[in-house]
Amino acid sequence: MTEKKKLYIETYGCQMNFSDSEIVASVLADTYSTTTEIEKADLVFINTCSIRDNAEDRIWKRLVQLGYMKRKRKDLKIGILGCMAERLKDKLLQQGTAVDLVVGPDAYRSLPDLLKEVGSGHHAINVILSEEETYAEISPVRYDSNGVSAFISIMRGCQNFCSYCVVPYTRGKERSRDPQTIVNEAAELFNAGYREVTLLGQNVNSYRWCEKDAQVDFPKLIEKVALINPQLRVRFATSHPKDLSDDLLWVIAKYNNICKSIHLPVQSGSSRMLAKMNRKYTREWYLDRIAAIKKTVPDASISTDIIAGFCSETEEDHQDTLSLMEYVNYDFAYMFKYSERPDTAAAKRYPDDVSEVEKSRRLQEIIDLQSKLSLSRNKLDVGKTFEVLVEGFSKRSEEHLSGRTSQGKVVVFPKENAKIGDYVNVTVYDCTGGTLKGKIV
Ligand code: 5AD
Ligand code: SF4
Numbered sequence: 001m002t003e004k005k006k007l008y009i010e011t012y013g014c015q016m017n018f019s020d021s022e023i024v025a026s027v028l029a030d031t032y033s034t035t036t037e038i039e040k041a042d043l044v045f046i047n048t049c050s051i052r053d054n055a056e057d058r059i060w061k062r063l064v065q066l067g068y069m070k071r072k073r074k075d076l077k078i079g080i081l082g083c084m085a086e087r088l089k090d091k092l093l094q095q096g097t098a099v100d101l102v103v104g105p106d107a108y109r110s111l112p113d114l115l116k117e118v119g120s121g122h123h124a125i126n127v128i129l130s131e132e133e134t135y136a137e138i139s140p141v142r143y144d145s146n147g148v149s150a151f152i153s154i155m156r157g158c159q160n161f162c163s164y165c166v167v168p169y170t171r172g173k174e175r176s177r178d179p180q181t182i183v184n185e186a187a188e189l190f191n192a193g194y195r196e197v198t199l200l201g202q203n204v205n206s207y208r209w210c211e212k213d214a215q216v217d218f219p220k221l222i223e224k225v226a227l228i229n230p231q232l233r234v235r236f237a238t239s240h241p242k243d244l245s246d247d248l249l250w251v252i253a254k255y256n257n258i259c260k261s262i263h264l265p266v267q268s269g270s271s272r273m274l275a276k277m278n279r280k281y282t283r284e285w286y287l288d289r290i291a292a293i294k295k296t297v298p299d300a301s302i303s304t305d306i307i308a309g310f311c312s313e314t315e316e317d318h319q320d321t322l323s324l325m326e327y328v329n330y331d332f333a334y335m336f337k338y339s340e341r342p343d344t345a346a347a348k349r350y351p352d353d354v355s356e357v358e359k360s361r362r363l364q365e366i367i368d369l370q371s372k373l374s375l376s377r378n379k380l381d382v383g384k385t386f387e388v389l390v391e392g393f394s395k396r397s398e399e400h401l402s403g404r405t406s407q408g409k410v411v412v413f414p415k416e417n418a419k420i421g422d423y424v425n426v427t428v429y430d431c432t433g434g435t436l437k438g439k440i441v
Helices: 015-027 053-072 083-093 108-117 167-171 179-191 218-226 246-254 271-276 283-296 315-328 345-349 356-379
Strands: 005-011 032-034 043-048 077-082 101-103 124-126 149-153 196-200 208-211 214-217 233-237 261-263 301-308 332-337 385-393 400-404 410-414 423-431 435-440
Touching: 005 015, 015 043, 015 077, 015 108, 015 149, 015 196, 043 053, 043 083, 053 077, 077 083, 083 101, 083 124, 083 167, 101 108, 108 124, 149 179, 179 196, 179 218, 196 218, 214 218, 218 233, 218 246, 246 283, 271 283, 271 315, 283 315, 301 315, 301 356, 315 356, 332 356, 356 423, 385 410, 385 435, 410 423
Parallel strands: 005 032, 005 043, 043 077, 077 101, 101 124, 149 196, 196 233, 261 301, 301 332, 410 435
Antiparallel strands: 208 214, 385 400, 385 423, 400 410, 423 435
């Protein structure tokens, strides 16, 4: 048998991209094995993100570095995958870039053929979006895994068309994956020793699979996965507030192994901004969903995404965001400055008219408030005991382990006799805004 060539994949952006990189490794597994050392690679893939301008900037800079590397190693091949491949297509193959191959998110099955075309000055490109592709039966190669937690992609694309967002253009129409293939993948992971799966989709609440007279929606799907084994934790991301159903909350409450952690991106606390963002809900609707979570799953952690300085945002709109944050009392948030993306509805219709200075000031106020809320939420955990799934060693020392509670909070504790992949009960005695400190009991 000839030795396989080496593939190095660098992934930027969201969890979906990490999941896609595992699919890519699987598609090429006959001829390439993955390496963690770029110097040893025959093929380098950059799996890219277009969500904000600074994400793309980083990748252009990285391409310059790879260009230097390629000048020294003429046989090295470089491919761009993901959302930037879709959005920038030809620009990436223009003279002067080091790129040999450009492949969009729905075209990964064509990679073996495209690679045959590449070489001696020939480029290859496939950015055709599909209405069906879900990579349903491809078994991802978990090449950068802790052996405990894994992502499972349950649907692809998005057609919500939030006015600021590039995703519907780069990832195409929404489509759900056959539930049986999802359950099989989760069961195989469990049998291989994994203890946590995260079901991924741009908007998991609109997961829907119809076969003959039977329909599987997201609450039914998550229940099927939870029933594989009570020792398998199930997480999911991301939910859209407009269709977070009571059914889903009841299922979360019913199964101990469905994690009590709900990520519900609000984007803004102002109904005027939400309408302009085409989010399809108001502040009141969002707060009603938060009340439903607090009632049905009272021990759930709640996290969110927030955009500061969207088109025409006033100080009053910004104050609405801050007051909503206080009201919900988020455990955690991802917070961003609005970044105009070419060709989106917002770019076409609304001027990007909040100054950079103002955006920065508002973002900083949002970050400062969230730091305060996270710390106060974590302080409530001090003195309590949580079931923690051990996921790895702590960053600081091999004498300490790190894992997460059902709520998704990171806990660090002395390792004693515990191993990665074990469930342990940990009593929390101290915390920061980002981490709980505890001891196995
Ligand atoms: N500018 C800033 N943030 C954005 N997001 C999506 N598009 C943009 C944009 N143009 C944020 C949203 C989304 C998260 C994944 O990224 O908060 O929920
Ligand atoms: Fe973008 Fe909105 Fe779809 Fe999320 S739901 S990916 S923010 S369009």
